[in-house]
Amino acid sequence: MAKAIQKIILSASRDIPFSKLVLSQSNVRRLKAGVSIEDLAGDIARRGLLQSLNVRPVLDAEGAETGMFEIPAGGRRYRALERLVKQKRLARTAPIPCIVRDPTVEISAEEDSLAENIQRVALHPLDQFRAFKVLRDQGAGEEEIAARFFVAPAVVKQRLRLASVSEKLLGIYAEDGMTLDQLMAFTVTTDHARQEQVWEALQQSYDKEPYLIRRQLTESAVRASDRRARFVGLDAYKAAGGAVLRDLFEEDNGGWLQDMALLDRLATEKLAAEAEKIAGEGWKWIEVAVDFRYGHAHHLRRLDGVEVELTPEEQATFDALTAEQAKFEGEYEGADELPDEIDARLGEIEEALAALESRPVHYEPAEIARAGVFVSIDANGRLAADRGYVRPEDEPVPAGSEDPAADEIGGVGEAAPAAFAQRTVITIGGDQPEDDGDDEAIKPLPERLVSELTAHRTLALRDAVANNPQVAFTALLHKLCLDTFRHSVPGACLEASVRHVFFPAQSADLKDSSSAKAVADRHEAWKAELPKEEDGLWDWLAALDDSRRVALLAHCVSFGVNALYEKGDGYGGPGVSAHGVQQRIAQADRLARAVGLDMVEAGWRPTVDNYLGRVTKPRILEAVREAKGDQAAQLIDHLKKTEMAKEAERLLDGTGWLPEPLRLADSADMPDTPADPAEELPAFLAGGEGGVTADESEPLPIAAE
Incomplete structure (x- = not known):
């Protein structure tokens, strides 16, 4: 005969007045977690009690029920109800739905409390x-x-x-x-x-x-x-x-702006509108571009304007801001961190002082009529109006010129009417990456890329030479000796000269490099000191002390530094020959060693834009292999070209790796033993037993909190 299945009897549910309920010491929850009691009380007030309390009768010493009930499971709900009672939002005698457990069952109150908490499943x-x-x-x-x-x-x-x-x-x-x-x-x-x-x-x-x-x-x-x-x-x-x-x-x-074409159009339109306003000043021409290449104005003469002085009101404001800045800096001199409001105020003061120090420049109307302005956007996203540049064809013609039209423009008489010739230019720099297909051979670097890389090196070398007068003096003497003893040519009083070398091929980031900024700042500082009139230049130079004279010599010599690669002329034309380019690079190496040039210290880093996106996949893998070892290269060799270049940029960051055109011919830029990739690569690339798996990592936060 089959054994009868024992039926389950559930505990009864009943309403018990709140005043008859007390907390049980058998509740296993001791630490605060989850929604606060205050928030839980507010939720109960809004939607009512969604879950009954689990209670047991309180027995006296003889085992008889006392009419009170303790709560081993549901203590937080009880505390929330208690708060509502204290706030007079719930009556002390209000009936509370409860599940009443038989006190004679074998299961303890602690087990009930634990089961209710650990068997609860949170929402996915x-x-x-x-x-x-x-x-x-x-x-x-x-x-x-x-x-x-x-x-x-x-x-x-x-x-x-x-x-x-x-x-x-x-x-x-x-x-x-x-x-x-x-x-x-x-x-x-x-x-x-x-x-x-x-x-x-x-x-x-x-x-x-x-x-x-x-x-x-x-x-x-x-x-x-x-x-x-x-x-x-x-x-x-x-x-x-x-x-x-x-x-x-x-x-x-x-965030990210999704419509690049719209952004470029809006930027160009706003620049053009600003240029229209500037045209009202009477300039002959204005060139408008989102960005200009490095050296775009080197072939033009810059007008010497007169900086407008501060008005009495502006000077008073300047003095007050300077005093306030000094006060804050004195008060918080030894502080590790500034209070937020002080930090914000100092930022406002610095911005206001910078605006006052950036004074407008006054030009003569006759000069404005033949000069122009470059209108663009600076690195901080502000309007950049670079005024006062004269093109060679607009230079004043000496008196007695036979060209009547030139006399009309360049004479001392009334200035010609200003003309606004707007030319909106959007510059997109860089070559398209070559399609390397399935060819695994390491091909030569594209000539355009080599030219751009050596432009970076030339600029860094200029800065280094200018900061090393002894080497600059040697370089100049070397040039004079060659001219004197080997290629002497009759000429004027002194034929020694420095020909400013420009960069026909350059990457978009060249003008923002630290070398470009250092050269420009030093050039402007010297230019501000030089006499305005050429007649006074000799006396000014003669009065300089030896250290400053040598420093100025170094600066001038540096502008003749040419470490650029270019395709040699193999047909005997006017251009430099292939042998001449080789000699140039060899001499540049010697000069770089003399000044201790390090392109890594000069700020060059391999990126997708300036190198990795411009070379073949084997070249990318070669770079990673040299810097990080074979294992790192193997981890990305399966990627497509675009993803490989981006991942290589991350892997090469901070390694000090340089492509061949930026290395010295006899130097070893790479470490002898590549770093262990497993020590530096993230877990998702390093793999192996040492990597952290998803199961070993910390649990993910729920709902992105």
């Missing part, structure tokens, strides 16, 4: 995201949802953004095929097709890190910190219909 984060979306679809605003569930509005925005990712990717996340950090990265864009495309591409790579997902989703966009974006302004860009990608989970510094 995706369920939270979708639930928030349902509430919004039902008409609740983000602020209202945040208030209901006691989270910050930013958290609601994050969860709603996560719920808006492609349903295909959400399904992958639900099946644990994607981490929460990866899902967060996909929220940068709302383009579901692009999200899915990037995820599919990542399946062919070992590298699925969130930063790479963000980079691929934003590679065709412009950062809000870009000079064009700061110049145009996000409000103007959005008003024109431009879209901005935002990252709600990491600091994005304003």
